[in-house]
Amino acid sequence: MINKILTFILIASLSAIPALADYKITQKRTFEEMGIETTIYSKGVRERRESKFLMNADPQMLAMMEQMMPNLTEISQCDLKQDITVNPKYKSYFIDYHDWSSVPPAKLARRPRQKVTVKGTVTISSVVVDSGKRKQMFGMNARWAKHTLELDRSADSCDGAGKMKIEKEGWFVTLSLEAKACSTPRMPGNDSGCRPKPIIKSAQDPGFMLEGTTTFYENGKQQMSEKLETLDLSKATLDQSLFEAPIGFTELDSYSELLKPISGPANTTATTTITGTQPGGPKPKLKTIAIDFFSGNASKLDQNELRNHISGKVNAAGMSGFAINSQSEIAGGTFEYVIGVEIKKVKESGASKIGGLFGKVTGNDSASQIGNSQANIVVNILGKDGKTVVASAPANVDVKGKANDAVRAAIDQVIGSLLAKIN
Numbered sequence: 001m002i003n004k005i006l007t008f009i010l011i012a013s014l015s016a017i018p019a020l021a022d023y024k025i026t027q028k029r030t031f032e033e034m035g036i037e038t039t040i041y042s043k044g045v046r047e048r049r050e051s052k053f054l055m056n057a058d059p060q061m062l063a064m065m066e067q068m069m070p071n072l073t074e075i076s077q078c079d080l081k082q083d084i085t086v087n088p089k090y091k092s093y094f095i096d097y098h099d100w101s102s103v104p105p106a107k108l109a110r111r112p113r114q115k116v117t118v119k120g121t122v123t124i125s126s127v128v129v130d131s132g133k134r135k136q137m138f139g140m141n142a143r144w145a146k147h148t149l150e151l152d153r154s155a156d157s158c159d160g161a162g163k164m165k166i167e168k169e170g171w172f173v174t175l176s177l178e179a180k181a182c183s184t185p186r187m188p189g190n191d192s193g194c195r196p197k198p199i200i201k202s203a204q205d206p207g208f209m210l211e212g213t214t215t216f217y218e219n220g221k222q223q224m225s226e227k228l229e230t231l232d233l234s235k236a237t238l239d240q241s242l243f244e245a246p247i248g249f250t251e252l253d254s255y256s257e258l259l260k261p262i263s264g265p266a267n268t269t270a271t272t273t274i275t276g277t278q279p280g281g282p283k284p285k286l287k288t289i290a291i292d293f294f295s296g297n298a299s300k301l302d303q304n305e306l307r308n309h310i311s312g313k314v315n316a317a318g319m320s321g322f323a324i325n326s327q328s329e330i331a332g333g334t335f336e337y338v339i340g341v342e343i344k345k346v347k348e349s350g351a352s353k354i355g356g357l358f359g360k361v362t363g364n365d366s367a368s369q370i371g372n373s374q375a376n377i378v379v380n381i382l383g384k385d386g387k388t389v390v391a392s393a394p395a396n397v398d399v400k401g402k403a404n405d406a407v408r409a410a411i412d413q414v415i416g417s418l419l420a421k422i423n
Helices: 059-068 105-109 255-259 303-316 350-362 403-420
Strands: 022-031 034-043 046-054 073-077 082-087 092-097 117-137 140-153 162-173 194-203 208-218 221-235 288-291 320-323 337-348 372-382 389-400
Touching: 022 208, 082 255, 092 255, 117 162, 255 303, 288 303, 303 320, 303 337, 303 403, 337 403, 372 403, 389 403
Parallel strands: 117 194, 288 320, 288 337
Antiparallel strands: 022 034, 022 221, 034 046, 046 073, 073 082, 082 092, 117 140, 140 162, 162 208, 208 221, 337 372, 372 389
16 A cells, blocks of 8 residues: 655654643644544654544445545654554554664664665755744744745655655744754655655754645646644643553554554465365365565565465465565475566556655555556466466556556456466
C-alpha cells in the first residue's frame, strides 16, 4: 500500500511541536467532499495524532473505506529523532527514523530484516512571511502568516529529480512555553525502503496553524488544496505512555506491513516438510517454492507486499511458497522451484502520485487508489538452481491505482497458469 518514495512528502515535524507543556487539540481538515478529524496530544517535544474520516456514505462504502484506509496513530519522538506509526487494529507499529543515513548501528542491529537504502538528497527550505495581522484565538495571540515549505529532490534520489512545494496560509500561534521546538525533518520513504538524505537549507518556524488553507504543488503545478479549522484546544496533563511505543504490540520492519494483519509462518523461510496422516494413507509432501527478490526496475515497489502476495497464490494452489530473505537460501537447494519477477516497466499517472500525497497527509498511503498505473513484467518459474527456466509468461496491464496495484494485477494475470504447469 504505499510505493514509497512519494512524489509528495509532507514533513509535518517542520511545524512547531508544543514544548514543555501538555495540550490536547482537535482539528478538522476538509478537501474535495471528504473531511478528516484529528486529535493531537502534545507533551514536551513529543506529539501523538489520532485521526478519523468524516464522510457521508452508505455502510458498504464506509466498510470499504475503512479497509482501504485503517485509522493509524502517529507518534513523533523528536528527542529521539524518530516517528512511530501504530495500527491499533492489528496491534503493530513501525519506527521510521528521521535520517536513516545517520542511524547508529546498534539501533539497526535489532531489526536485521529492515532493508533501507539512502539514495540521493532532498534539499529542504522553510520560509515564513508575517502579514502583521493579529487576533485572539482560544485565549492566545494569533498571527496571520504564510509558510512556504519547498523540497528539491536530486536526480540520483529514490524517485529522481523533482520539486514539491507546500504553502500554508492562515492563523498561527505559539504553543511553546519557551522558544524550543522540534525542527528535525521527517523524510518518509517509499515502499521499497528507499530514503533520500535530508539537507536543511532553512527552517523558519511559523508556529502551530489553527485555521487556514494548505496548497500542494508539484513541479510548479497546483495539485490539491485543503482547509483547516480548530474545533477545540485545551490544556491537559497527559500520560507519558501516550507518546511511547505501545507495550505488547509487534514492531514491524516496514511501513507497508502495518496495513495488513501480522503474517504467520507462511511469510518466513522454512526448510521443514509437512507430512502427516489422513484417511486413505499419508499426506503427500508439499512442493516448496522460493519467492525471489524482483529484478529490473523495481525500486519504487513494495517487494515484501508483492512477494507475500505471490506466496499466498502458491499456497492457494496447494504448494508452499516462501519469500526468501537472502540468495543463500536458494543456493542451499532446499526449494524445488524458484519464482522470479522481472520488472520491465512500471509507471504511475500524476493522479496516482497525488494519491500518495493524500495517503501521507492522512497517515495512510492506502488512500492512494487514485489514477492509473501501468506495469510490464515477466514472471519466471525456475528450477531449484534458481537459473533454469521451467515456465515463463509476460504480462502487461493498465489499472486504476498505484504501481504496486499494477504489478499485482499483472502477476495475477499469469501466475495461475504458470503454477498449473508445475503442480
